Amino acid sequence: MKQHWFFGALASGRRLAWISAGSLLVSSMAATAASEIQVWHSLNPYNKKVFEGLVKDFNKDQKDVKVELKAFDTPEAIEAALAKAKKREDKPNLVQLDDARSRDDIAKRSYIQPLHALIAKYPVKDAKWFISDNNTFSRDTKGRLMAFPYMVDVPVMFYNIDAFKKAGLKPTVPERSWKGLQDQLVTLANNGSRNCPMTSDQTVSINLENLAAVNKQPYASAENGLTAKGSPTFSFDAMYIRHLSMMISWVRTELLVKPEFDAVAAKRFANGECAVLLSTSSNIGWFKDAKKLDFAVSGLPYYPEVTQKPGNPFVGGSALWSISGQSKEGDAASVEFLAWLAQPKHAADWFQKTGFLPLTKQAFDQTDKSYYKNLGDWQSLVAVYATSPVVTSRGFRISNYPKIKAMFQQKLDGAFNGKQPAVTALKSASAEAGQIMRER
Template sequence: MIGSSFIRIISLSYTNRVIGILSTSLVCALSQAATEIEVWHTLNPANRAEFEKIVKQFNAEQNDTKVELKAFADQIALTSPDSRALAAKRKPDLVQLDDNRSPDVIANNQDILPYYEFAKKYPIPDNTSILAQTSGFIRDKQNRLLAFPFMAEIPVMFYNLDAYKKAGLDPNAPGATWAALQAQLLLLRDKAYYDCPYATSQQVSVHLENLAAMNNSLYATPNNGLDNAKGAVLNFDTLFMRHIAMMVSWKKVNIFSVNSNSNQPDGLFAEGKCAVLTSGSGSLGQFAATKDLKFGVAPLPYYDQLTPKPGVPFVSGSALWVTTGQPVEQYKATASFLAYLSKPVVAAAWHQKTGFLPLNDASTRAADVSFYGSIPGLNRIVENMRQATTKTNRGFRLNGYARIEPMLSVELDAALSGQVPPVKALTTAIEEAKVMSGEAPAPASASNNKKSKK
């Protein structure tokens, strides 16, 4: 009996070891079977956390693909020499790139595979249902998608509900026009005692690009450069001159406190230090995740003297671009991941948690209806984006805009700080943009002028 029991124990022990070895082997096999893909992104901390949740869920629900994320602080860090050196060793499968208003240029890069070509070879369900209204910024002249528009956004106005109440203002009626907003900002300064009644992030988008779109005007002529970017020039007419002059006056009376082309002022609004903020809708996730911050959202103001009805802003933001030179299995894995992101439930949750625009109609229908009622004004923003596009809000194209946009921000800084009169700043911007886009020759240097005189 003792011998028999001992043998059984030995047998069980051996069996357990075998099962353990087989289990380990199976796990290893599954691990080896999973195709790894890497996604590089520049999402802010709140949106990064949501993206990480989606990726974690995707990795847990299947064993064929494993997605690895690599976060960068911003687009400058993502395109730095260090990042390029890293990409030379291991190119990411998907990379988040900001809209530069010249998507065709990005698509023609040797490291980029246009999305429509990729999707033709590796079909993705729901691919054809991507909303045209929210993806125009990433399409070519033939209306073909060049990248996956998962981070599309528009500029909006956020406002602090408690601040409005403290100032005796109706929190359900933020200023719809710039004149009405001015009156409210004065009360926020004088009655709610805000040192920062108004701040703006993404100042070029808010105070130049979408100043045109919101007032049903052209940002560039002819036809916003959509027929042909070559020949298009900035259309800074009296609307722009008057608006920047008004913003300078706001600076002088301390109702416009902080301006930047980055999203840095978002933090001041999240901390409750600024009462009103204009920024991208993709900042909503950060604010929604901020404890004790009660806020509403509204369209950018417009000038009712110029248009009886406000326009719709340009859709911009960023997108996920597919890279070239990857093995077939990695492309299949990439398609699998993008198909997952396209699922209505996933896309709806992403839209609601971040403030990025809905990817497709199905994601809008799958969204939690109560969410839109939880933030005053949000439902109106989404409904506005469902409107048909017009010639003034379909987008714009300007050659060299990736270089032009930073220059415009510098000129805005100079005007808003009082260093340069608004008219001079905008006139200088027009001339410099012509040179940067190739529409005008570069001015001769002082040394060249001296040589010519000799």
């Protein structure tokens, strides 16, 4: 059995240290034959290819464990397959699940084994996570890691440098204020980017969740639900009303192509059709691989009237969750695979080739400055997540949030389509969210 590194101190969720000498063997691995484990995921085509390459290397690197991948088109398809899986052999050992601000609900599922519980059974050596342990992503209320934070991303602003040059904008970077960006979009629309000055595939993230975080405002009461004894509340005040009203006007004047999903918006940007895209950082690898696309990355826009300096968006994305009820050999093999992914070289490759945030501090430190050369503000946008976040960007915990988010999406779509003014859409969204929170 190959020796490996991993992340300890998961029970406390606090200080972790990288130990440079030796490692412990996973005790229950079968020595005579490879243990096979199955990993389910729903990565986009580009990131899927990167992941498949890493898994291929892992399978070649040792003989004790063999990883088989099963790809799904959407997270919803994974959820449906999990619901149908009754026998142990029908279930994966590890599965990619969206965080969806409902990690406590996921942990309560009968077939889920929290990561800290798995590591307690198969202890391994320490390393240091990149994302601050004060961030709530994939952690329970005690700060313990519930899942392997591998597909972690943040929303960013992508911009097409050639489009900015063609429009005569100097410097060829987007304004960080929403008003300044609006002026630039008008110029872009009048000088080569009329069909798509800006688009997005993250409607709720950009216009509600991270409108709060980037402007250092609470998204919900009780420190975004983290200290709530009952149900927190959403109070979409004047900032939200003003912002949504402006977005509605942008859609009406075609400065903003209505947000599109199923990778439509990202594909248009990758093809050079759009000047600005608000999307997740996990598209960086795909865009770097796109032909004839000269792009860079900036932070999300903010309102200087609300905050002098922009805050940081919430961490989002998904993680690899461990499925309970597997054999001892299967659980040990899962840890062996995760430990391999956490090794500095492999973790650095994943970060650099995809745009997901670094898994470990070592992965970030091993990334040469040349990687960031043509990526605008990406290095500084990443670095802040190693530091302890302020209360407005730690994360949020809302009961039944996936259902609430789907409802928010419908309200925003209706507003963009002219069915309701901003104030009406936001008022009804807040009221309905309160009702959904109380559902059992």
